[in-house]
Amino acid sequence: MKTLKYSRQREAIKNFLSCRSDHPTADIVYRNIKEDFPNISLGTVYRNLSLLADRGEILKLSCGDNADRFDARITPHYHFSCCECGMITDLELSDMEQINQLAASQFNGKIYGHSLYFYGVCETCAKKVQKTS
Numbered sequence: 428m429k430t431l432k433y434s435r436q437r438e439a440i441k442n443f444l445s446c447r448s449d450h451p452t453a454d455i456v457y458r459n460i461k462e463d464f465p466n467i468s469l470g471t472v473y474r475n476l477s478l479l480a481d482r483g484e485i486l487k488l489s490c491g492d493n494a495d496r497f498d499a500r501i502t503p504h505y506h507f508s509c510c511e512c513g514m515i516t517d518l519e520l521s522d523m524e525q526i527n528q529l530a531a532s533q534f535n536g537k538i539y540g541h542s543l544y545f546y547g548v549c550e551t552c553a554k555k556v557q558k559t560s
Contacts, residue, residue, distance in 0.1 A: 431482070436464055437475045444485055444499035450506070450515040452494040490515060490544055507545045511552035518545060 431437075439460055444451070451459075457472040476497055480487040486498040490508040496515050498506075505518040531538040548556070 440475050450496035450498050505543050509549035511548050514549050
């Protein structure tokens, strides 16, 4: 992969994401990075997020109608998306390779990996629904 010229802004974006587990949107990244880089544009944040995702340094999560989210954790893992509040969180599941093997048994090509999202209602939203019922 081509060596990329160092950018303080890009490094700040990566550092911001590495401290977060809530999978922020580009707008949230922008609002926070702007505190240290007042002249940064939203377009620059979007370009750097796309570049980092294309290079495999972060994950770009597209969950339905919600805005894309970004995740600094690039090791294989799953995500849960709440249909009520839009929250996205990591799910810790074992035996992820078993899904690749199952898919490979039904496919004549080569399976390298997979991406899987779980959808439902988070605990907080479920409690709100219970209270109103």
